[in-house]
Amino acid sequence: MSTSVSRKVWRVLKKGFLRAIVYGAIAAVALAIALPFWFGFALRMTLPDELITFESYSRSGYGRFILEGVSLESPQATVAIDKLEAYSPLVWPMGSISRVGRSPLCEYWVR
Numbered sequence: 001m002s003t004s005v006s007r008k009v010w011r012v013l014k015k016g017f018l019r020a021i022v023y024g025a026i027a028a029v030a031l032a033i034a035l036p037f038w039f040g041f042a043l044r045m046t047l048p049d050e051l052i053t054f055e056s057y058s059r060s061g062y063g064r065f066i067l068e069g070v071s072l073e074s075p076q077a078t079v080a081i082d083k084l085e086a087y088s089p090l091v092w093p094m095g096s097i098s099r100v101g102r103s104p105l106c107e108y109w110v111r
Contacts, residue, residue, distance in 0.1 A: 035090055036062055043067075054084075063091050 040057030047053075055069030065088050070081040 063088055
């Protein structure tokens with residue numbers, strides 16, 4: 001009797017574990033698809049305000065994003081960039097394979 005109970009418990013656990021993996025994968029794909037829409041908010045929340053600030057975030061499709069009015073301040077130097085265009089995190093893993101996603105494009109540097 002104990003072996004049949006343990007088999008039933010094992011089936012339930014296995015089924016729940018597989019569901020958790022499938023739901024987790026679906027959630028990861030949904031977050032990746034929606035990345036261009038929430039990435040600007042995440043940048044604003046995670047970057048330290050006393051070091052890096054930017055006025056606006058816009059997306060340029062799924063592969064690129066644009067930051068305008070970027071300011072980087074440290075005790076040694078202050079850098080202001082009018083427009084910074086870079087590849088989105090969805091493209092970053094490809095940078096190790098190809099030349100894509102390696103460096104951002106900065107326009108109108110102000111010192």
